[in-house]
Amino acid sequence: MSNTKYRVAIIGCGRMGQNYAEAYTTYPDTEIVAIVDANAQRRDVLGTRFGVAALYPDVETLLKDMVPDIAVVVTPTKYMKDVVIACAEAGVKGISTEKPIAARLQDADAMVEACSERDIVFAGGNLQRAMNEVQEAAARLHKGEFGNIRGASVHGFGGEISGGGCQHISVLRLFTNAEVEEVIAWGTPPEALSAETDEGLIINGRFYLTNGLECSVFGTPTTCRGVDVWTDECLVRWDWNPPEIFKDYDQHGNRIRLEPNYSPYSWSEFSYLTGSIRSFLSAVDGNGDPWITGADLRQALEVAIAAKLSANRNSAPIKLPIEDRSLALYPRPYRWLGGDVTGRPQSIEEAKS
Template sequence: MAKLRAAVVGCGGMGRCHLSALQKMEELELVAACDVMQATLDRRAEEFTMPRTFTDLSAMLEEVRPEVVAVATQTRQHREVVLACAEAGVRGILCEKPLALDLAECDEMLDACTRHGVQMAVNHQGHLRPTTLRAQAMVEQGVIGDLLVVRGVNKGGRKCGNELMEMGTHTTDRMICFGGHATWCHAFVTWDGRAATAADIMDAQEMSPRDRDSGLVLGHRLFAQYGFQRAPFGEMAMYAWEKTLAYGVDLIGTRGQLMLRGSRMDGGLLHLDSPIFDPTRGLDQWNPVTGLPEEPVWGSMDDSVCVMYQHLLRAIETGEPHPSSGDVGRHALEMVMAIYESHRRGARVALPLQDRTHPLDRWKREGG
């Protein structure tokens, strides 16, 4: 396959990571970068070879005609950038997470991609991490028996409202890797130690000015239960604890358990030959799963982004969806929206959600 022309839109923190990844990829040629801030483009031009830079997206799309685009703006701008790229004939998009502010936006973006024949992928890199792939194979081989519970463990360090939009879809995405799509959700969200109400809904940057602009958020702590296509139970707790190495996914089966963690913790994948939670069994009784790919492929964030591009190129070539496709990325956000919808209604909700607008926006307008 001839080299495809690639461009990055949004050259802040994560845009820098995409620029770095694209410069490493032999199959792609970085032809342009776009950011509304000229100063940001100037800073990036000192680090990377960027043949053309633009502060205007339509000018870039018209003049450069990129075939692959990284969408690395903050979430509020994902929709407008993706729609413009789809209409301009881009063949593949790697969009940052979360895909959009709500499901209505996701639907509009994915419809446009389908209409224009664009392969859309969402940059949840955990989807293709060696630990995820190996654990999927082990579950498939029956190493832990029948899968009963998929548990997402959050990274911590934030109130759950912000955490859901910052890290939450990485967690729900990884739960989807094992459970398939969620079929129901029952959640409870607290604020100040009581049930969160419509009056507690705020913008992400009001909850934490250090975080990104990711729309409406709610809650300090939460507990959510799910049912999945391939597992009867799922759960996710966000207790706003300190940042922790426990961030990851636990899989509990009828015969054993798998614990997926970051690479700093025993290579990231541990196996316990028992389905029973037993506090007397320490970490020393868990067996590290060995033989996972070594560095440098997984040594840095941009290397894991390279893997996402490799799969995007394959999707463009074959017409098969990316493993972390737009549809999967939308479902990862749907699991977050279902938490709010369930809490708002005080009831278990079925997925897919019928109303695609933001549950918090509706709740706020209804005044509780």
């Protein structure tokens, strides 16, 4: 950890933004210097709750007044692109965003490029890929501790293939150390296939990976709801918890579950949000990459768009990267527009604690 005390602005401080604010208030190397939120009442309450005097209604007003070191963008998805680009142009050192990163591929591209061309660290959000045990299981797979990877599968890729499915795609890419290069998919129900959003769409199919693996995709949960990766003797299973590791077989041919003995991790207070934030800060310090990046979220969006496109084209194979960057897949309205405008506002009482 560096000796720097990073000056952090939380931009969009609703339900999720407040989780970030709790974390950034706690860490010894960060200080929240500003809160930006469109909702005046909530903004005021949060200023008191987090002891922050600099409160702004929008990112433009913030940046006229100060340029923080770190911009934590937790607005509804619709507003992320403009906020991320404004912060990148103003010269912050690191920006984090949330899931899904965008609806339209070219908007995700614009964010990734605005950060990369200025060497700004661009982190993803509260994703399970950033759980320390998920990272450790991946590192052990990559070191060859379990032997060569033979196969992979995704389970429960449905309901919200972009808004929630980015969890699966991010873990799959991490475990296999590969990109999805082609997608073939079948989708149900028909009304979800013809909608603009990812709501209710169930995708079955096949992902072809750059390392030659063919990954089966199950739209509904099987015995698990996450990602399996297997080698000759082992199975590594991420099922929304620290990954389980199975090695060898008992006399009945059943896989034997090992005690994974994950290393202790110094930051444990905020579940996997912690790994996301701590690896982000470490990257801003110059050490490695965030455990979940904006580019990871862009890849996840792209796979989701490819899956829906394939399903809509009678399961035609779709190659990635997708050429038409104007393609879009919207998340459900709550994610896109936030609770205040979609009938699920966070009450002021709730925001107080």
